[in-house]
Amino acid sequence: MARGTASVESGNGSREERGQNSPLSPHSSPPGPRLGSRLARWWNREGIWYLFLAPAVLLLLVFLAYPLADSLVLSFYKWKGLGARKFVGLDNFERLLDDRFFWGATWHTLVFALVVTLGTVGIGYLLATVISRRVFGSGVYRVGFYLPVMLSVVVVAALWVRIYEFNWGLLNTVLRAIGLDVLALPWLADVKYALAAVIVVPIWQYAGFPMIVTLAAIEGIPQDLHDAATIDGVSEWQRTWRLIFPLVRPVVASISILQIIFSLKVFDLVWVMTKGSPGNSTAVLGTFLFRQGFETQKYGYASAVAVVMFLIVFTLTYLYQRLVKFDAVEF
Amino acid sequence: MRSNSEDRELEVADRRTANGSPFAARLLTRIMMVALAVWFIVELYPVIFLINTSLKTDSEILSTPFALPTAFNFGNYVRVWVGEGANNKPIALYLRNSIAVTVATLALLLAVSSLAGYALARGRFPGSAATQQTFLLCLAVPVHVLIIPVFFMMDRFGLRNDLLGLSLMYTTMGVPFTVLLMRAYFLSFPVEMEEAAQIDGCSRFGVFWRVVVPVSRNAIASMAIINVSWVWSELFFALVLMDRSEAQTMPLAVIAYAPKAMMGESTIGPQFAAMVTAAMPLILVYFLFQRQITKGMTMGAIR
Numbered sequence: 001m002a003r004g005t006a007s008v009e010s011g012n013g014s015r016e017e018r019g020q021n022s023p024l025s026p027h028s029s030p031p032g033p034r035l036g037s038r039l040a041r042w043w044n045r046e047g048i049w050y051l052f053l054a055p056a057v058l059l060l061l062v063f064l065a066y067p068l069a070d071s072l073v074l075s076f077y078k079w080k081g082l083g084a085r086k087f088v089g090l091d092n093f094e095r096l097l098d099d100r101f102f103w104g105a106t107w108h109t110l111v112f113a114l115v116v117t118l119g120t121v122g123i124g125y126l127l128a129t130v131i132s133r134r135v136f137g138s139g140v141y142r143v144g145f146y147l148p149v150m151l152s153v154v155v156v157a158a159l160w161v162r163i164y165e166f167n168w169g170l171l172n173t174v175l176r177a178i179g180l181d182v183l184a185l186p187w188l189a190d191v192k193y194a195l196a197a198v199i200v201v202p203i204w205q206y207a208g209f210p211m212i213v214t215l216a217a218i219e220g221i222p223q224d225l226h227d228a229a230t231i232d233g234v235s236e237w238q239r240t241w242r243l244i245f246p247l248v249r250p251v252v253a254s255i256s257i258l259q260i261i262f263s264l265k266v267f268d269l270v271w272v273m274t275k276g277s278p279g280n281s282t283a284v285l286g287t288f289l290f291r292q293g294f295e296t297q298k299y300g301y302a303s304a305v306a307v308v309m310f311l312i313v314f315t316l317t318y319l320y321q322r323l324v325k326f327d328a329v330e331f
Numbered sequence: 332m333r334s335n336s337e338d339r340e341l342e343v344a345d346r347r348t349a350n351g352s353p354f355a356a357r358l359l360t361r362i363m364m365v366a367l368a369v370w371f372i373v374e375l376y377p378v379i380f381l382i383n384t385s386l387k388t389d390s391e392i393l394s395t396p397f398a399l400p401t402a403f404n405f406g407n408y409v410r411v412w413v414g415e416g417a418n419n420k421p422i423a424l425y426l427r428n429s430i431a432v433t434v435a436t437l438a439l440l441l442a443v444s445s446l447a448g449y450a451l452a453r454g455r456f457p458g459s460a461a462t463q464q465t466f467l468l469c470l471a472v473p474v475h476v477l478i479i480p481v482f483f484m485m486d487r488f489g490l491r492n493d494l495l496g497l498s499l500m501y502t503t504m505g506v507p508f509t510v511l512l513m514r515a516y517f518l519s520f521p522v523e524m525e526e527a528a529q530i531d532g533c534s535r536f537g538v539f540w541r542v543v544v545p546v547s548r549n550a551i552a553s554m555a556i557i558n559v560s561w562v563w564s565e566l567f568f569a570l571v572l573m574d575r576s577e578a579q580t581m582p583l584a585v586i587a588y589a590p591k592a593m594m595g596e597s598t599i600g601p602q603f604a605a606m607v608t609a610a611m612p613l614i615l616v617y618f619l620f621q622r623q624i625t626k627g628m629t630m631g632a633i634r
Contacts (some may be wrong), residue, residue, distance in 0.1 A: 048535045049454035056447035056506050060469055063503035067480035068472060074479065077562070118484065130363050141367060142622060144375050150617040152564030154582040155606045158589065159381050162599070170380060204374065209628065216629045227537050265473050268566040272586060279581060286475055293479050294571060307477035317471035
């Protein structure tokens with residue numbers, strides 16, 4: 001272990017040194033008269049920017065680039081955390097293909113991401129179209145619907161564990177009170193319902209997020225377009241679906257992709273609510289990775305999971321970035 | 332602004348009456364209003380339930396889950412404040428750790444990101460375009476996949492169970508996003524002001540520190556507000572890196588105070604008190620800076 005990581009480390013270290021030295025060296029070396037003024041000019045126009053960037057780049061190298069590279073390397077090794085790493089080639093990946101718990105976790109992650117995205121964006125869009133008509137109390141709705149987004153996922157998850165609780169949880173209390181005792185199920189303890197029960201929670205928590213974004217887009221539609229539509233005598237139904245929807249569709253598309261990416265990384269929620277149980281029926285890639293790594297000490301195998309997760313999320317995010325660009329903003 | 336929105340309201344009212352059969356339109360509006368109100372209750376009742384339950388005694392929680400507490404009972408808060416349970420530390424300790432990590436992360440993050448964002452917005456140097464691309468690529472990395480190497484690296488540096496180690500990790504996680512937003516902001520910053528300062532003999536850093544930062548106070552504050560919610564709530568890295576309870580943060584307190592099966596259900600209340608304690612700072616931030624938050628989120632999403 002020591003040798004394996006040490007070599008990677010030293011390679012990394014030298015890269016950092018180079019990154020730091022190139023902007024610094026002209027400054028620290030004693031400059032000759034003419035060379036000096038040229039250097040000073042270079043320093044003022046170009047060199048100093050490297051110094052501005054240095055802290056951010058250094059952090060990213062040490063805490064992002066190096067761990068990422070090491071994850072990739074580790075996925076080709078067998079390693080228990082102590083002792084030497086043993087090179088096993090693609091063994092970890094081959095074993096992943098045969099691991100039905102891995103496929104289960106992948107499947108749950110995809111279902112989770114898709115349903116949560118459809119739910120939040122769908123509900124958020126509907127809320128936004130209704131609120132944008134300035135119905136009575138729309139200001140209160142706007143503030144209220146976004147409030148759960150601000151809560152920590154851990155708090156929300158722990159709260160919903162209590163809501164789903166079999167004996168005295170809110171949900172079953174309501175169901176029993178209205179005479180639907182048959183529907184009072186052990187929501188999080190039954191293999192059949194646990195995943196669905198977990199999926200409801202982020203839809204509840206995050207519907208306000210697409211709502212706020214869509215609302216901003218709807219309110220950004222120029223008034224002339226509405227006026228033109230009014231002159232043409234469109235009905236409200238046509239206005240909603242033929243005018244507003246096509247105009248905000250790009251925003252809805254981008255928020256959907258963002259929500260998918262965000263949901264694929266789910267960990268906190270599942271960890272606090274079920275830890276992947278019962279019977280792995282709610283296990284997702286995040287919890288699978290955690291358990292393989294930190295509970296069974298199969299760090300090489302867990303790194304292979306990390307690589308798969310990285311590829312899925314990175315590809316999606318990269319495609320998303322090609323579609324949408326950062327522009328100048330004002331506060 | 333004000334009159335404009337009033338105009339729009341009139342306009343909307345006009346539209347509503349002008350077209351379609353008035354009865355169908357009115358019915359549809361009614362249905363929408365009811366649906367909206369129902370969803371509002373669905374969204375907010377759990378939050379009220381959370382606060383309500385934290386003020387009840389354990390027997391009240393079990394027998395009358397919907398009722399208001401018979402008397403405001405701060406017993407649960409007292410129980411978490413002194414640290415009830417076998418190996419639970421007082422919540423003040425978790426709170427202190429969370430505040431320390433959040434403050435350190437935000438301070439580091441804002442310093443590092445505004446410097447880098449400024450360089451990307453103003454600098455014309457070899458590799459500036461490539462650097463910006465790199466920040467975009469870093470944004471696409473799901474941080475969860477870094478956990479195993481980060482764990483062993485922190486272990487070797489002695490930064491496990493160390494608030495500084497966690498803060499450094501959080502800062503790194505926030506850097507790509509914050510740098511790109513800061514760059515976008517500085518692009519809209521008036522160059523003339525900086526040029527004037529430079530003619531007066533200010534160095535690049537002098538311009539940044541004496542002119543740009545003071546004028547950008549609002550933007551930098553907005554960055555802090557946008558980042559505070561995830562830093563305060565982060566669980567994954569805290570769970571892995573902080574296994575000693577002296578060093579744990581609020582999300583871990585919520586887990587630590589979960590009712591233990593062996594102690595029965597008499598320990599439900601304290602967890603609710605811990606949850607409210609964890610949620611309150613963010614709710615407070617939300618009500619204080621609601622405009623900046625929704626605006627920042629919108630910006631982040633449409634970026």
